[in-house]
Amino acid sequence: MNFINELDPIWQEKWKNAGFEQAMPIQEQMIPEMLAGNDIVAESPTGSGKTLAYVLPILQRINPEKKSVQAMIVAPSQELSMQIVNVLREWTEGTDVTVTQLIGGANMQRQLEKLKKKPAIVVGTPGRLSELVKTKKLKMHEIRMLVLDEGDQLMAREHRNLMKDLIEKTQHDRQLVLVSATITEEVELVADRLMNHPTRLRVTAEDLPMQGKVTHSFIKVDERDKTDLLRRISHIEGMKGLAFVNNLDQLLMKENKLKFRDAKIVTLHSEMNKDQRKKALDSFRNGEVSILIATEVAARGLDIDAVTHVIHVDVPQSVEQYMHRSGRTGRAGADGEVLTLLAYADERHYKKFTKELPSKPVQKILHGGQLVAGNSKTVSEKGKK
CATH class of the missing domain: 3.40.50.300 (P-loop containing nucleotide triphosphate hydrolases)
Structure with a gap:
């Protein structure tokens, strides 16, 4: 030094x-x-x-x-x-x-x-x-x-x-x-x-000191069910998630749908004025809401502490984009999770660039208000026992 x-x-x-x-x-x-x-x-x-x-x-x-x-x-x-x-x-x-x-x-x-x-x-x-x-x-x-x-x-x-x-x-x-x-x-x-x-x-x-352990996971979901899944994820205890969508139109559509449901979610995008953006960021930072949905551009350089989850609502277009977004969790020694909402059409693309990850992504489902490893089949089998 x-x-x-x-x-x-x-x-x-x-x-x-x-x-x-x-x-x-x-x-x-x-x-x-x-x-x-x-x-x-x-x-x-x-x-x-x-x-x-x-x-x-x-x-x-x-x-x-x-x-x-x-x-x-x-x-x-x-x-x-x-x-x-x-x-x-x-x-x-x-x-x-x-x-x-x-x-x-x-x-x-x-x-x-x-x-x-x-x-x-x-x-x-x-x-x-x-x-x-x-x-x-x-x-x-x-x-x-x-x-x-x-x-x-x-x-x-x-x-x-x-x-x-x-x-x-x-x-x-x-x-x-x-x-x-x-x-x-x-x-x-x-x-x-x-x-x-x-x-x-x-x-x-x-090269960074104190990197936390980051888990990579995915939930299989129909494209049309992603908004509702996000709403349910927003009610997970201790969730502080930064969620990314690939384009503004998708974001605005989700924003409209979520407004009419009890979602603990705010959005951040280029069409908001300065005060609206500040209000959204403040409510996320102080824990009033548990998920902030943004486009890549809107989230650039945002300094938000203790993000527990990065959620790829849309599969990123490149491995660089995936890594860049994912770097928002697991900081300062804290653990984190990178969760992708995976529609059938994106599976091949997702598998291709997650091959480069140090560990294989885990399939998860939302069960009993928690993200648990497994698929819907394993859970229905557990229910039968």
């Missing part, structure tokens, strides 16, 4: 006060590289300490006396950018470093007022940042450090052109850092085209 000694006393003090026993592997690798000013492509699982791995070097390298935007952090969702801002505010409390959030769905006028004060760091979503650059309210050539968080999402088709445009407007000698839980081909293209000899860093789930 030598990098801590390279930081200014104020950041060393903050690290000590935060009570960290040890640095996470991605922090050990990335902080020295960032302090050296190198371009970086870093792959590390969700929840492995990536945010602090770029926040600390940014704070170290910023000059609070200089009145210009020196660092920009881009995130694909409002939630993730809000979480990044919260981390920055925690660390900059009592210092002269200023931070402003620039996200869609928030008051533009208020953001412009804050920008006029020349904050040292801005955190934002691609659409809003692009709008502010186009109207010349935000000057990309002043930026010395540009971080793309969840870079694979930012480089997916939806944001790709906006992002390339933003990056190309920066000076050639700025530092470009891209972090993600999965590195895709699009990310590699950006690295080749827009970075200066990037350092490539990779941390896997096995």
